[in-house]
Amino acid sequence: MARTDLWSGLLLMLSGALIFWRASTFPSMAGLPYGPDLFPSIAAGGLMICGVLLLISTLLTRQRAAEAGNANSNRDDRLSQRPSGIRRASLRLMALILIVAGFGLALDPLGFHLTSLLAITATALLFGLNALRALCLSVPLTFGVHLLFYSLMNVPLPWGVLTPLAW
Amino acid sequence: MELDTLFRLFSPQSLTLLVLCTLYGTLVGAMPGLTATMAVALLVPFTYFMDPLMAISAIVATTTTAIFAGDIPGALLRIPGTPASAAYVEDAYRLSSTGKSRSTLLVSLLAASIGGLVSVVLLALIAPQLARVAIGFSSYEVFWLATLGLSCAVMTSNASVIKSFASLFIGLFIASIGIDVAVGHPRFTFGWYELFDGVSFIPAIIGLFALSEILRAVSTGKHQPPPIEIRETLSRAFREAFATLARYRSNVARSSVAGTLIGALPGAGADIAAWICYAFSRRFSRHPDRYGKGHIEGIVDGGSANNAAIGGAWTPALVFGIPGDSVTAIAIGILLLNGLSPGPRIFTDNPEIVQTLYGAFALTNLLMIPIGIAVIVLSSKIVRIPRRVLMPIVLLFSLVGAYAITNSVVAVWIVLVLGILGYAMEATGFPLAPAILGIVLGGIVEENFMTSMIKSQGNLFAFFERPWAAALGALTLMVWIFLLGRALYEGYKRQRALSLNTPKREP
Structure with missing residues (x-):
C-alpha cells in the first residue's frame, strides 16, 4: 500500500x-473579492x-x-503479488480501456451496430468466452439494445456506414 | 395519502414497473460484483424517459431489493453482493455451510422488509416536521447544510480522513467544470462546448460505479468458488426463520430505528448502517463470542438496518435536497433533470412526489417478500451466471445508457475517464461516496455561496447572522474539528502500530 x-x-x-x-x-467579478x-x-x-x-x-x-x-x-x-500475474492483470485492464476508447472513436463514423458488435465480442473474448459464444452473445445483445433504446426509447443511435440500411 | 396518488400507484402500469424493478433489483443485487448503486446507475437512463413519479418509484424499488439481494451471494459464495451485506457475510456463509442457507436468507429477507417498512413510517413522520423548519431557510442556511452534508460524507466514510477529503475535493473539482454560476466563464472545458453545461451527471455516475466495477472484474479475473448446495426444505426454512425473528424481535425493532437514523446522516448509507448495527448487536448480545462464527443474531440486526437506511437516506434528500448516500444523490440528480428541485417546498408544491415515494417504499417492501422467496429458491442458479457473460452486457448498457442522455459521444468519454478514476480510487483505498456527493453538492454549495456573497456584499460574517445559519455553521465547524482530531489520531495510531511491531529486545 x-x-x-x-x-x-x-x-x-x-x-x-x-x-x-x-x-x-x-x-x-467586479466589486467582489470572490x-x-x-x-x-x-x-x-x-x-x-x-x-x-x-x-x-x-x-x-x-x-x-x-x-x-x-x-x-x-x-x-x-x-x-507475483509479477507475471500483475502484468497480465494490467494488460487486461489496458485492453478493456482500449475497447471503450475504440467504442467512443468508432461510434459516429462506423455506426452503433458495427461498433457495439465489435466491442462486445472483444470484451467477451477478453473475459474468456470462446469466439462462437462471444458472437452468440454480441449479436442478440446488439439487436436487443437497438430495439430497447432506438425503437422503444427513440434514442438517435448513429447508423454510420450502415445509414443506407437504416430503419 | 390522496386517493389520486393511491390510484396512480396501483395502476397496472405502475404496478408492472414496480414488479419489474423489484425483479431487476433482486437479480442485480444477487449477482456477485454488481452493486446496488450500479443497479441504479444502469437504470437511470431509462428513468430519464419516464415521468418523475414513475422514475422515483423505479429507483426506490430497485435499491430496496438490491440491498436485500446482496445477502444471497454473501450466504452462498461468501462474496457480498453489495457492500451493505459485508458486515455479516461471515456469519451468513458459515450458517449456509451447515445447510441453513434458506432459513438464513429468509431471515434476512423478512428483517429487511420490516426494516424498510419501519423506515418509511419514520420518514413520513419526521420529514414533514423538518420541512416546516426548513421552509424559512435562505441561501446562507442552504450553504451550511450542503457543506455539513459534505463534511458528514467524510466523517462517515470507512477510509482514512486524508483519503476521504481527497475524494471530496476530486468531486468538487468535477462539479466546478463548466460555465460558472457567477459570471458565466467556462471553466476547464478546453473548448469542448459539450462540457459547458458541466460534466453530465448520469455518464459520470455510470463511469464511477459501473465501468469501474467492470474494470475491476477484468483485472482480477479470478474464478468464483462453487456455491453451497441447498439442503433445506422450504417449509422447514420458513418455520426456522419465523422462530428466529420472534426470538430476536427486539433486535429487529432496535436496528430498524437505528438504521433509519444512521441512513439519514448525509453520506452514511446502507453499508455503514449495517456495520454500526452489527457492532451494536454484538455489544448487547448475550453471546458476543459467537459473532463471526455463524450466529444469526447479527444477520437480523444488519439485515434490517441496511434496508432501513435506504428510507432514512431520503429524509435529508427530500427535506433539504442534501442526499443521504450515493443512491439518493443519483435520485436527486434525476429529479433535477426532470425540473423538480427537492427541498422543503416539495412538500407543498409537489406533494404527489412525496406521497408516491412513501407509497412506492411501502409497496416494494411488501412485493419484495414473494419475489425474494422465489429468488431464494432459485438462488444457487442465479449466483452461477458467469461473469464473462454478464460483464459484456453491463458494458454495453453502460455505454449506450450514457449516450442516450446526451446524444453525443462525449458521454462515452466521460464514462471512460470517470471509470478509470473510480477504478484507480477504489484500488488505492480512496472512498467513492464523498466524490459523488461532491459532484452533486458542489454546484449547490457554490451557487448559494455566491448568492450569499452578492446579498451581503462580500461580508463573510453574514453566514453566522441568522439563527439557523449560525447553528448549522457551528455544527459544521465542530465536524471539521472532529475530523482534524481523527486525522491526527489516525496518524498517531499508525506510528504506534509500527513501533509496537519492532522486535523487542527484552529477555
Whole structure:
C-alpha cells in the first residue's frame, strides 16, 4: 500500500497545482473579492494539502518501518503479488480501456451496430468466452439494445456506414 | 395519502414497473460484483424517459431489493453482493455451510422488509416536521447544510480522513467544470462546448460505479468458488426463520430505528448502517463470542438496518435536497433533470412526489417478500451466471445508457475517464461516496455561496447572522474539528502500530 500511497500523494499534489494554475487565469467579478476561480481554487488547494499529507505520512511510516527492520514483510508482499500475474492483470485492464476508447472513436463514423458488435465480442473474448459464444452473445445483445433504446426509447443511435440500411 | 396518488400507484402500469424493478433489483443485487448503486446507475437512463413519479418509484424499488439481494451471494459464495451485506457475510456463509442457507436468507429477507417498512413510517413522520423548519431557510442556511452534508460524507466514510477529503475535493473539482454560476466563464472545458453545461451527471455516475466495477472484474479475473448446495426444505426454512425473528424481535425493532437514523446522516448509507448495527448487536448480545462464527443474531440486526437506511437516506434528500448516500444523490440528480428541485417546498408544491415515494417504499417492501422467496429458491442458479457473460452486457448498457442522455459521444468519454478514476480510487483505498456527493453538492454549495456573497456584499460574517445559519455553521465547524482530531489520531495510531511491531529486545 505504501508505494501506491506515495504515487497517489504525488498525483494529487500535481493535479492540485495544475488546477490552481488554470483557475488563476479566470476573470474575477467586479466589486467582489470572490469570482469563478474561488471554488476550483479551494478544490485545488484541498487536493494539494491532501497530497502533501499523504506523502508525509507515507514517508514517515516507511522510515519507521525501515528503522524497525520490517524489510522482511515488504519482501513477502512483493513475492506474494507475483509479477507475471500483475502484468497480465494490467494488460487486461489496458485492453478493456482500449475497447471503450475504440467504442467512443468508432461510434459516429462506423455506426452503433458495427461498433457495439465489435466491442462486445472483444470484451467477451477478453473475459474468456470462446469466439462462437462471444458472437452468440454480441449479436442478440446488439439487436436487443437497438430495439430497447432506438425503437422503444427513440434514442438517435448513429447508423454510420450502415445509414443506407437504416430503419 | 390522496386517493389520486393511491390510484396512480396501483395502476397496472405502475404496478408492472414496480414488479419489474423489484425483479431487476433482486437479480442485480444477487449477482456477485454488481452493486446496488450500479443497479441504479444502469437504470437511470431509462428513468430519464419516464415521468418523475414513475422514475422515483423505479429507483426506490430497485435499491430496496438490491440491498436485500446482496445477502444471497454473501450466504452462498461468501462474496457480498453489495457492500451493505459485508458486515455479516461471515456469519451468513458459515450458517449456509451447515445447510441453513434458506432459513438464513429468509431471515434476512423478512428483517429487511420490516426494516424498510419501519423506515418509511419514520420518514413520513419526521420529514414533514423538518420541512416546516426548513421552509424559512435562505441561501446562507442552504450553504451550511450542503457543506455539513459534505463534511458528514467524510466523517462517515470507512477510509482514512486524508483519503476521504481527497475524494471530496476530486468531486468538487468535477462539479466546478463548466460555465460558472457567477459570471458565466467556462471553466476547464478546453473548448469542448459539450462540457459547458458541466460534466453530465448520469455518464459520470455510470463511469464511477459501473465501468469501474467492470474494470475491476477484468483485472482480477479470478474464478468464483462453487456455491453451497441447498439442503433445506422450504417449509422447514420458513418455520426456522419465523422462530428466529420472534426470538430476536427486539433486535429487529432496535436496528430498524437505528438504521433509519444512521441512513439519514448525509453520506452514511446502507453499508455503514449495517456495520454500526452489527457492532451494536454484538455489544448487547448475550453471546458476543459467537459473532463471526455463524450466529444469526447479527444477520437480523444488519439485515434490517441496511434496508432501513435506504428510507432514512431520503429524509435529508427530500427535506433539504442534501442526499443521504450515493443512491439518493443519483435520485436527486434525476429529479433535477426532470425540473423538480427537492427541498422543503416539495412538500407543498409537489406533494404527489412525496406521497408516491412513501407509497412506492411501502409497496416494494411488501412485493419484495414473494419475489425474494422465489429468488431464494432459485438462488444457487442465479449466483452461477458467469461473469464473462454478464460483464459484456453491463458494458454495453453502460455505454449506450450514457449516450442516450446526451446524444453525443462525449458521454462515452466521460464514462471512460470517470471509470478509470473510480477504478484507480477504489484500488488505492480512496472512498467513492464523498466524490459523488461532491459532484452533486458542489454546484449547490457554490451557487448559494455566491448568492450569499452578492446579498451581503462580500461580508463573510453574514453566514453566522441568522439563527439557523449560525447553528448549522457551528455544527459544521465542530465536524471539521472532529475530523482534524481523527486525522491526527489516525496518524498517531499508525506510528504506534509500527513501533509496537519492532522486535523487542527484552529477555
